[in-house]
């Protein structure tokens with residue numbers, strides 16, 4: 001099996017594919033002052049197996065388009081949606097986030113947890129702006145430095161993994177320069193990484209290795225994930241996901 005398929009097999013069995021939490025998604029909803037009653041059109045971009053999609057569908061009167069480029073993840077989400085009786089609220093779309101087939105000003109809310117880095121934060125906030133109605137809301141989480149300086153080994157690691165990693169003030173500045181009014185920011189607490197993402201993943205390693213006959217490729221994936229977890233445990237004082245909430249401005253205004 002290709003490494004890519006192995007990674008899908010490891011992650012598709014999880015509730016989420018990145019750090020996050022229901023309470024934190026709810027906190028973002030309340031910062032955004034999103035009304036649970038008004039009918040809304042929402043796109044959840046890079047939804048994975050749908051932790052955030054399901055929460056939004058449960059709490060809001062909304063039509064949600066859940067987008068991911070991996071059909072395997074969307075199939076898991078479709079089953080979860082059906083089991084929870086939420087099929088009327090959620091439609092899946094298998095599509096790359098850099099080629100979305102949405103119309104101008106089609107959505108009230110664009111939501112994206114732990115996924116915008118795939119196109120890059122700046123490019124994502126610029127490209128997705130046109131899909132939002134004026135006054136619509138962008139809610140995205142993005143890896144963020146939470147200290148002004150950090151150990152050079154950590155700096156080097158993240159700059160090679162994701163050169164756009166930066167402090168929150170820089171991310172907020174990007175929002176301000178690109179047609180948004182930032183209205184809220186907070187960082188994901190440690191339990192979103194450890195209890196909600198890394199520990200369940202570690203608990204799944206044994207079955208994952210068994211399913212793949214303890215192959216070299218499967219062991220290499222487990223090693224890479226363990227290195228990422230060790231890095232987080234050692235340096236968690238310096239980085240987290242920032243959750244950014246911003247409103248689209250009317251750019252025709254003087």
Ligand SMILES: C[S@@+](CC[C@H](N)C(=O)[O-])C[C@H]1O[C@@H](n2cnc3c(N)ncnc32)[C@H](O)[C@@H]1O
Nearest residue numbers: 016017018046047048068069096097113115118
């Ligand atoms: C770190 S995971 C986060 C998933 C989910 N939002 C969560 O928090 O559990 C990133 C997601 O983005 C998806 N993804 C990566 N590149 C993509 C692209 N170009 N277009 C659409 N989805 C993409 C991955 O398949 C994965 O589901």
